[in-house]
Amino acid sequence: MISAPLHHARLKVVCIGFWADYEDYFWTKADTTRFNVEVVNVKQQARRQLIFKVLPRFCRKYVYERILTDHIARHPDALFIVNEREEIVDYLHRTRPKASVAVVVRNPIATKNGMGPLLRDLHAAGYPVLSFDQADCERYGFEFYRQFIAAVDGVRAVNPVYDFAFLGKDKGRKDLIETLSNQLTQKGFSTSIRFTEVKKPHKTPTERLGKKPVNKPYPAYLAENLAARCIIDIVQDGQKGLTLRPLEAALYGRKLLTNNQSVRDEDFYHPDNVFILGEHSNRPQGLEGIEDFCKAPFVEISPQIMALYSVDALIDQITGLLKTTSSLER
Known part of the structure; x- marks a missing residue:
């Protein structure tokens, strides 16, 4: 692995990966006076190739790998930020490119079967691997990064037209969120x-073969969530890291109702x-005190x-890690 580029x-x-639309957007908001950011969505690029549509699913990874190889060759002095998608991690694990590459893990490792050991090997080889989840950092030795927005x-x-809102996937949270909604309604909140x-233990053949629901564009998702004075945030079992909802609440002046105890340790808390x-x-899951909480005015969070929690802060952290790794190698 080569040293971090000095410019x-x-x-x-x-930023090359299988990014959600909001991640695409966030990367482009890096400081243009300091960073020249190019966002590459691997799957979108692959779909532009005519052969991709006729390839069997198991062959598509070779198209993905060609895209990765081409971009790394095209920008030998660049910093590459990738996510933990299986095809990308497997490619890095096999090829060990001589480039400045960092893996930014966007989901709890528990949701990624078999990914932990591969990522740990990459980390041991000198590629920074960063996770937003403290539990995963402690378990695998990864570097912690703040969720970004x-x-x-x-x-x-x-x-806002509602008191409380939740918009998102089930992920095993549906029962708890619906229970909370009923309790809040009984207290007079909207x-x-x-x-x-919705997560189903057993899907019909039609459901398995059918197209997945298309997510709303991020601005539309935000507008629906921000139509409430307080955003509901329920994390998956065992997750310590932040979802985006706490940051969205802090950034846009909304309150937050959460079961994530680690929010208390954040600078914006x-x-x-x-x-x-x-x-x-x-x-x-008690709601005692929620009435007084809702009556108190929102306390603005400073831009500082x-x-x-910005993209700039994350890129600075990654470049610092690469410089440290390079110094140790020398």
Whole structure:
């Protein structure tokens, strides 16, 4: 692995992966005076090739690998930021490219079968592997990074019409969220709950072969979530890392109702803005004190604090890790 590139001009950063649309957007909001960011969505590029549509699924990874190889060859001095998609991790594990590559893990490792050992091998080989989940960092020895976000133009004008809202996939959270919604309704609050994809233990053949639901574009998702004064955030079992919802709440001036105890350790945390389930109760999911919480005004979070959760901060962290790794190798 080569050392991190040293530039007096803007640093070329190639963010190459299977990115969600909001991740695509966030990367492009890096400081253009410091970084020249190119976002490559591997699957979108692959679909532009005519052969991709007729290839069997198991052969498509070779198209993905060609895209990765071509971009690494095209930008030998760039910083490459990738996500933990199986095809990318397997490619890096086999080829060990002589480039500045960092893996930014976007999901808990528990949701990625067999990915932990491969990522640990890459980390041991000198490629930075960063996770937003402290539990995964402790288990695998990865570097911790703060979840990142960038503001979307136009959504700040959305006026709240509900007290509480949740919009997202089931991920095993449906029962708890619906129970919370019922309890909040009984207390006189209005709620808007919508699941974009419901988890089923057994799918019919038609459901397995059918197309997956198409996610709303991120600005539309945000507008629907911000139509509430308080965003509901329920993490998956065992997850310590932040979802985007706490950052969205902090950035756009909404309160947060969450079961994630680790939010209390974040720089943007303020007790008037964040209600942690069970915090004022003997019951893990207790809502005692929610009425007073909702009456208190939102405490604005400073731009300096929100900058800690920016793309710029993450790129700076990665370049620092690469310089440290290079010094140790020398």
